[in-house]
Amino acid sequence: MSRSARSPLLLAGLLAAAGTAHFAAPRQFDHIVPRSLPGSPRTWTYASGAAELALAAGVALPRTRRAAALATAAFFVGVFPANVKMAVDWRRRPAPQRAAAFGRLPLQAPLVLWARGVAKNAEGAA
Template identity: 75%
Template sequence: MSRATYSPFLLAGLMAGAGVLHFTVPKAFDGTVPRVLPGAPRAWTYASGVAECALAAGLAHPRTRRTAARATACFFVGVFPANVQMAIDWRRRPALPRAAAFGRLPLQIPLVLWARKVARAEGASRT
C-alpha cells in the first residue's frame, strides 16, 4: 500500500485519539473552551469529543470518507478559537507549555490541508 492509502487512516487515528482524550481527561480540554460559548465547558468538551470520534469513524469507512474529510477540515477551522483561547490563557506559563500552546496555532493549517487532501484523493478515486 502507498503512503497515500494510509493517510485517511492516520487522520482517523488522530481524530479518534483526540476524541477519546476528551472523555478520559476532560479537565485538560475544559479550559480551552472559549468563554463566549454558552453553557458549561464540560458539555463542549464532550460534544467535541463525540464529533472527533464520529469524524474518525467517517474517515475510516470508504463510503463516508470524502464527506467526513471535508467535515474534518471544517472542524479543524472551527476549533481554532479554542486553540487561540489556550494560547491566551497560557501566555504566562513556563516556556515549554507556552510554546506548545502557541505551536498549536499554526499546526491547524497543515491539519486542514491534510483533511482536504484526503477528501480530494477520495473524490479522485471515485471518478
C-alpha cells in the same frame, strides 16, 4: 499499503486519539472552551470529543471518507478559537507549556490541508 492509502487511516487515528482524550481527561479541554459559548464547558468538551470520534469513523470508511474529511477540515477551522484561547491563557506559563500552546496555532493549517487532501483523494471525489 501506499502512502495515499495510509493517509486517511492516520488522520482517522489522530481524530480517534483526540476524541478519546476528551473523555479520558476532560478537564484539560474544559479550560480552553471559549467563554462566549453558551452552556457548560464540559458539555462542549464532550460534544467535540464525540464529533472527533464520529469524524474518525467517517474518515476511516471509504464510503463516507470524502464527506467526513471535508467535515474534518471544517472542524479543524472551528476549533481554532479554542487553540487561540489556550495560547492567550498560557502566555505566562513556563516556556515549554507556552511553546506547546503557541505551537498548536500554525499546525491548524496543515491539518485542514491534510483533511482536504484526504477528501480530494477519496473514491468518488469530484
